Every structure is written in C-alpha cells, then in structure tokens.
Amino acid sequence: MGNISQRKRTHVDVCLEKDVEMMWTTPGFEEIFFVHEALPEINFDEVDLETSFLGKELRAPLLISPMTGGYEYGRKLNMVLARVAEEFGLAFGVGSQRAAIEDPKLEKTYQVREVAPTTLLVANLGISQFSERGVEEAKRAVEMIDADALSIHLNPLQEVIQPEGQPDYRGALRYFRNICAGVGLPVIAKETGAGINSGVARKLVRAGASAIDVSGAGGTSWAGVETLRESPRAHLGRTFWEWGIPTAVCTAEVARSVSVPVIASGGIRSGLDAAKAIALGADLVGVALPLLRMASRGRKAVERWVERFLQEMRLAMFLTGSPDLKKLKKVPLVVTGKMRDWFLARGIKIKLRKSGGPGG
Ligand SMILES: Cc1cc2nc3c(=O)[nH]c(=O)nc-3n(C[C@H](O)[C@H](O)[C@H](O)COP(=O)(O)O)c2cc1C
Secondary structure (H helix, E strand, O other), X not given: OOHHHHHHHHHHHHHHHOOOEOOOOOOOHHHEEEOOOOOOOOOHHHOOOOEEEOOEEEOOOEEEOOXXXXXXXXXXXXXXXXXXXXXXXXXXXXXXXXXXXXXXXXXXXXXXXXXOOOOEEEEEEEHHHOOOOHHHHHHHHHHHHOOOEEEXXXXXXXXXXXXXXXXXXXXXXXXXXXXXXXXOXXXXXXXXXXXXXXXXXXXXXXXXXXXXXXXXXXXXXXXXXXXXXXOOOHHHHHHOOOOOOEHHHHHHHHHOOOOOOEEEEOOOOOHXXXXXXXXXXXXXXXXXXXXXXXXXHOHHHHHHHHHHHHHHHHHHHHOOOOOOHHHHOOOOEEEOHHHHHHHHHOOOOOOOOOOOOOOO
C-alpha cells in the first residue's frame, strides 16, 4: 500500500476508533435559539426541504462531506455513502483524490457514479499540494469521478502537524484562481474544521469560488486526529486541538459577506443544528464524522441516521412556521452567551424580531 493510501487508512481508523472531536469548543448552535411558534399555520407533513445547489436539484440541503477513498475499505465506505446520497437526493463528496492522481490504480476507490447517477457529485483536492500543474490535476480529479463540482480544501493547521504535511501556503490563492479559471466546473472552497472568516471568503470568491464551505470548529479536530495518530508533532496537536472559528460564527459572517452559496459544516450533528445553520444564512449543511461512523456499520445505519436528521430539520421548520427553506432563512433568532460575544466581536448583525412579535 502506498504512503498516501496508508495515511488515508490511518485517518479513517483513528476517526472510527477514537474520540477525535473538539472537547470544549462547540460549533455554537446551543447558544442560537429559534423563537417557538405555537401557531405555525402549516402542515408538518408538507414541510419542504427541497433546494437547488450549483444548478442541481436536491431533495434536502445536505452534503455528505468529503472523507475517503484511496484504498479498498475507503471504496466500500464511498459506495455505501453514495448509494444513500442517491436514494435521498443529497450531495456527495469523495475524499482527497491526491492518492489516485499519483497512482491511477486507485481511481476506482473514488468512482461512485454508477450507483449515484443523478447525485450532485463533488471531487476533492487539497490546496497545499498544488503547483503550476494544478489545473491539469484538477481536471483529472473531476474526470476521474464524472463530478459536477470540485471542492478544494484548505487545511493549514493539519499541514503543519502531520509529518507528511506541506505547510507552504505561498501562492495558494493564485493556484486557486488558476483552477477556478481552468477547470470548467464550479469550484467550492472549503476548510476542514477550523473555519473560513469573511475576509478569506471574499478573497476566494474574487478568485472565482462558486461556493464556500466554512467547515468551522466544534466537530472533528484534525489537530486531534494527528495527535491521536501519534505524529511527531503531537505536542502541537494537543495545544491546537480546539483551534478555529466556531461553525455558527463563520456561517453567519461568511453568509453576510459573499453572494455565492454557503455550506455550513463542522460539528453539525442534528437536524436542529442544520436548521439553525440555515437560519444563520447557510444554503446547505455538510456532515462528515457521524456519517463515516454510520457507513462503517452499513447502508441501513446511514439511512436511519439520515431519516432521523431530516425529520429533526422538518420539526424545527414546523415549529418556526417555515414551510420551506426560503422561509427558514428569514425566521428570527436569539443569540446568547459566548456566541453573542463572538457575533459582537465579528460585527455580525442578526434580525432579532419579526413583525408580529412582542412590540413588533
Ligand atoms: C475521516 C475523515 C476524512 C476526511 N478527509 C477529507 C478530505 O480528504 N478532504 C476534505 O476536504 N475534507 C476531509 N475531511 C474533513 C470533512 O470534510 C469536514 O470538513 C470536517 O470533518 C468537519 O466536519 P465534521 O465535524 O462533521 O466531521 C475529512 C473528515 C474525516 C472525518
């Protein structure tokens, strides 16, 4: 097994077996409250989760975030997740395709189109491995899986901590711009659990990003994964385990700063979290770790998890009188505690009251 395949396998094993999430940093949703509507005036059974994203229709605003591929068990996990994405009308992202760019024999570990013919399929590569040949590699990644879009991940924290890392970000934005101009498909810029702030989001959009996946702090910690993998730089991983901008904060600030669609990911663990992310301005939510764990138990487990998640979203929408996602985006929110401090510090304004409320 090649070096990259081995590393991808260890990452997945660590994520399946160990506690890789942040320990006290949360994505912040517990401090974002909806205002309950005792007279919703809609039918729960008709709450509509449909949306469109980058030109494709989705039956629910959920992306199975990029995670795996590059070795045999990764292929199995990808197949399970892609089948469920097709069945539920979700979007699906494969993990970094770097391993197959370097060894074409591994291409089949990412190829899921056969079981997901109508799914919005997203290719994935990391920014820090790009060079002047970036456009060519990006095109290969897209063709390899017959993708509808390409996501490019930014992971400066992990690149420093992992022994194989390439923590040289000079020229990264230029490479990103070249890829957006040359790949011929929408490009999503994403983090991997430390978040994207509004200034970075604006730079990425000016460079050609068609969507931003904030992937904020509060869920899987890549500093944590590298620490648990016993990387030589584990001491850095321990200190920076909780590093990043909480997902609720980056979702709200990025959605207010750019006009392209925003994906909220990083610690989204329930349909209620997802509904709050959408009310804060996201167009889609992304989930990684819980779906990886369900996929390791098989297709039925993933289906049950997705069903429960979508029911929770529908209930949050019913109880806020939101028949569809457009309405959900307009409901009032209350922000308390540490999140309120973050929102104030970052200059994020949210609508506190809608007409018809007390005094409104
Ligand atoms: C096992 C595993 C592998 C991952 N590999 C990738 C990857 O190859 N490319 C990428 O963009 N993000 C990758 N991620 C990051 C996720 O897409 C996501 O941004 C992050 O885990 C936060 O979401 P979560 O808290 O729901 O796990 C990976 C996550 C996990 C758990």
